[in-house]
Amino acid sequence: MYRYDDFDERFVRERVAQFRGQVERRLSGALTEDEFKPLRLMNGLYLQLHAYMLRVAIPYGMLSSHQMRQLAMIADRWDRGYGHFTTRQNIQYNWPQLKDVPDILEALADVEMHAIQTSGNCIRNVTSDPFAGVAADEIEDPRPTAEMLRQWSSLHPEFSFLPRKFKIAITGSPNDRAATRVHDIGLRMVRDADGNPGFEVMVGGGQGRTPMIAKVLRDFVPKQQLIAYLEATMRVYNLHGRRDNKFKARIKILVHELGIEEFTRQVEAEFAAMDLPAVSPDPAEWARIEEAFTPPTYAALPEVSPLFVRAYETIPEFAAWADINLMPHKAQGYAGVTVSLKPIGGIPGDATSDQMRILADAADRFGFGQLRVAHEQNIVLPDVPVNDLPALWRMLAAAGLDTPNRGLITDIIACPGLDYCSLATARSIPIAQSISERFADLKRQREIGPLAIKISGCINACGHHHVGHIGVLGLEKHGQEYYQITLGGTPEGDAAVGVNAGPGLAAEQVPEAIERLVDHYLNERLDGETFLKTYRRLGHDAFKGALYAAG
Amino acid sequence: MPLVDDRGFHGDRWRHIADDEALPETGDVIVSQGRIAEALARPCGRVGTELGPDGDPEALVPHFGDLALIAVTFRSFADGRGFSLARRLRALGFTGELRAAGHVICDQYPYLRACGFDHAEISTDLAKRQPEAYWLQAAKSITLGYQRGMARSTSIFDGRHPAERRLTA
Numbered sequence: 033m034y035r036y037d038d039f040d041e042r043f044v045r046e047r048v049a050q051f052r053g054q055v056e057r058r059l060s061g062a063l064t065e066d067e068f069k070p071l072r073l074m075n076g077l078y079l080q081l082h083a084y085m086l087r088v089a090i091p092y093g094m095l096s097s098h099q100m101r102q103l104a105m106i107a108d109r110w111d112r113g114y115g116h117f118t119t120r121q122n123i124q125y126n127w128p129q130l131k132d133v134p135d136i137l138e139a140l141a142d143v144e145m146h147a148i149q150t151s152g153n154c155i156r157n158v159t160s161d162p163f164a165g166v167a168a169d170e171i172e173d174p175r176p177t178a179e180m181l182r183q184w185s186s187l188h189p190e191f192s193f194l195p196r197k198f199k200i201a202i203t204g205s206p207n208d209r210a211a212t213r214v215h216d217i218g219l220r221m222v223r224d225a226d227g228n229p230g231f232e233v234m235v236g237g238g239q240g241r242t243p244m245i246a247k248v249l250r251d252f253v254p255k256q257q258l259i260a261y262l263e264a265t266m267r268v269y270n271l272h273g274r275r276d277n278k279f280k281a282r283i284k285i286l287v288h289e290l291g292i293e294e295f296t297r298q299v300e301a302e303f304a305a306m307d308l309p310a311v312s313p314d315p316a317e318w319a320r321i322e323e324a325f326t327p328p329t330y331a332a333l334p335e336v337s338p339l340f341v342r343a344y345e346t347i348p349e350f351a352a353w354a355d356i357n358l359m360p361h362k363a364q365g366y367a368g369v370t371v372s373l374k375p376i377g378g379i380p381g382d383a384t385s386d387q388m389r390i391l392a393d394a395a396d397r398f399g400f401g402q403l404r405v406a407h408e409q410n411i412v413l414p415d416v417p418v419n420d421l422p423a424l425w426r427m428l429a430a431a432g433l434d435t436p437n438r439g440l441i442t443d444i445i446a447c448p449g450l451d452y453c454s455l456a457t458a459r460s461i462p463i464a465q466s467i468s469e470r471f472a473d474l475k476r477q478r479e480i481g482p483l484a485i486k487i488s489g490c491i492n493a494c495g496h497h498h499v500g501h502i503g504v505l506g507l508e509k510h511g512q513e514y515y516q517i518t519l520g521g522t523p524e525g526d527a528a529v530g531v532n533a534g535p536g537l538a539a540e541q542v543p544e545a546i547e548r549l550v551d552h553y554l555n556e557r558l559d560g561e562t563f564l565k566t567y568r569r570l571g572h573d574a575f576k577g578a579l580y581a582a583g
Numbered sequence: 584m585p586l587v588d589d590r591g592f593h594g595d596r597w598r599h600i601a602d603d604e605a606l607p608e609t610g611d612v613i614v615s616q617g618r619i620a621e622a623l624a625r626p627c628g629r630v631g632t633e634l635g636p637d638g639d640p641e642a643l644v645p646h647f648g649d650l651a652l653i654a655v656t657f658r659s660f661a662d663g664r665g666f667s668l669a670r671r672l673r674a675l676g677f678t679g680e681l682r683a684a685g686h687v688i689c690d691q692y693p694y695l696r697a698c699g700f701d702h703a704e705i706s707t708d709l710a711k712r713q714p715e716a717y718w719l720q721a722a723k724s725i726t727l728g729y730q731r732g733m734a735r736s737t738s739i740f741d742g743r744h745p746a747e748r749r750l751t752a
């Protein structure tokens with residue numbers, strides 16, 4: 033894992049001091065609220081419905097146990113004892129006081145963390161595959177590049193006042209677990225004919241009110257040139273992205289209006305004029321960062337663990353959890369574990385400070401002290417010996433962290449919605465809770481198989497509803513909340529934006545409507561077909577019919 | 584209007600001349616691009632011009648030798664085009680003075696300098712709200728940034744590998 037050196041340390045400390053000054057100047061009136069707003073946003077501080085909300089960066093989702101304990105401490109000391117993990121691999125605190133925020137940032141700096149650029153019209157926290165570095169299907173570990181991007185994008189003098197926010201996602205695997213095609217820039221690791229690592233650069237994807245799948249800007253950029261290539265892309269966007277209308281300001285609109293050919297031409301011209309050696313970090317710097325991601329020393333473990341087999345055969349709850357929540361690991365005898373933050377009827381992505389501490393302890397005991405946050409709002413323990421899985425499971429079960437539902441219908445993504453968010457048009461948490469309760473039966477969930485429900489409380493789509501197999505969008509008309517259902521979206525390889533199924537539904541109708549969709553799928557599916565496959569085979573209208581069938 | 588640079592606040596020796604205003608015989612003037620030739624024809628005094636957020640830096644290249652100053656205007660501090668325009672002007676070879684004019688705030692001062700600006704021209708009202716001390720403090724708020732190839736002397740990426748830098752320099 034990357035550790036701060038003296039340069040990084042000084043940088044975040046100075047940043048905290050700077051923000052402390054900005055808060056003082058705001059309180060004294062030297063900064064107007066208008067002027068303070070972008071400054072606080074660039075430090076992750078939002079003004080929400082009931083209070084300020086602080087969003088803390090978890091770069092590419094990586095956390096040490098030590099950092100997780102500090103997050104728990106912050107939740108206890110300055111918030112109400114819990115935090116919310118988001119679809120962008122961040123954590124949000126919902127109740128901090130403005131005057132305390134500099135101290136919270138200081139406490140984050142103590143464990144090499146910050147809230148820089150988790151908000152605002154700048155390059156946001158870079159996201160990645162939660163299984164980066166351990167997945168069996170990976171071309172190369174994307175995290176060194178993600179860390180390089182974190183550093184390069186931090187307080188970038190040229191790109192801190194962009195037309196709009198800018199999100200970059202990166203994956204090292206052909207199986208995209210980072211939703212790269214719905215980001216402003218998506219980076220997919222590839223090799224050229226000579227085996228050199230580089231990236232396919234995709235641009236103009238996004239969700240929000242105009243969902244778009246990213247287009248290929250360049251099919252190969254050598255790793256060493258990536259920073260320069262991104263600078264060229266960002267410059268074209270900064271100069272020409274629309275600033276007249278907030279809803280048309282994302283890069284996807286620029287790419288759409290210019291056309292990908294013209295946009296590419298402009299980026300390539302900018303890139304060609306660039307002084308590559310002056311802009312690009314040294315090979316020595318790449319090497320330094322890469323070294324920080326040297327894999328832990330895995331023990332030579334046998335292929336089969338008798339302890340695991342015994343537990344698997346004798347404890348059905350454990351067997352179910354093992355079937356559902358594990359990922360194949362590249363090292364023999366290890367597994368990647370998803371700890372679901374989606375208990376039946378719970379708030380997706382929320383964790384109490386006690387749970388955070390238990391996760392930290394579990395990571396220390398069983399997984400090299402490492403944790404990841406997945407964009408599905410779950411926590412991952414990337415390297416657990418298979419032999420230790422029964423003990424880990426018991427520990428998690430005692431804290432209510434053993435829900436076996438990764439990728440199943442109750443593994444619902446939901447944004448905070450009207451319960452917290454000042455932009456919301458409807459609630460999303462209670463909808464997630466009622467769907468989760470309706471499908472609580474694990475046997476039924478497993479019969480249904482992989483099904484991603486994603487819920488947003490407004491058109492901004494933080495709950496990724498556009499790329500849910502079933503998407504739910506909360507809207508409002510004449511003071512009444514209602515919910516629009518979209519079908520067939522997915523963020524993965526063959527990424528697609530879901531199609532709106534028709535008139536909205538009242539909150540209490542949503543679980544039943546979803547039940548009808550599921551029943552239709554179960555009746556119609558062919559052997560081994562997932563919901564998405566059946567949907568694609570039968571077409572939108574068949575499911576639309578089921579959704580609105582008498583009920 | 585007050586100017587601010589690394590040493591603090593100063594008076595402005597340059598005068599903005601509106602298009603419908605007669606050019607003074609002497610003194611340093613900032614004129615619109617269409618009046619550059621006219622301003623150069625004066626017996627003495629230096630000439631600068633303005634570049635708006637929609638402006639094209641390439642169009643100024645033929646004038647680089649004649650222009651002592653380019654004032655890049657910021658419509659609002661939240662409109663960051665000026666940062667990219669400054670970097671382009673420097674990359675195209677402009678070595679005269681670069682001024683940030685319009686609405687910029689003290690928190691942006693280090694970014695302005697890193698992108699190649701020499702100073703900022705701020706309103707009297709802003710100078711009251713954000714006095715000299717704020718700008719001087721903002722200037723040194725972050726000792727080193729990460730990005731390479733900027734107009735500041737060095738970066739974190741350089742600081743970490745001093746030997747390599749000397750080799751490639």
Ligand code: SF4
Pocket residue numbers: 447448449450453454455456457488489490491492493494495
């Ligand atoms: S989707 Fe809307 S309601 Fe939900 S978090 Fe985003 S802005 Fe708030």
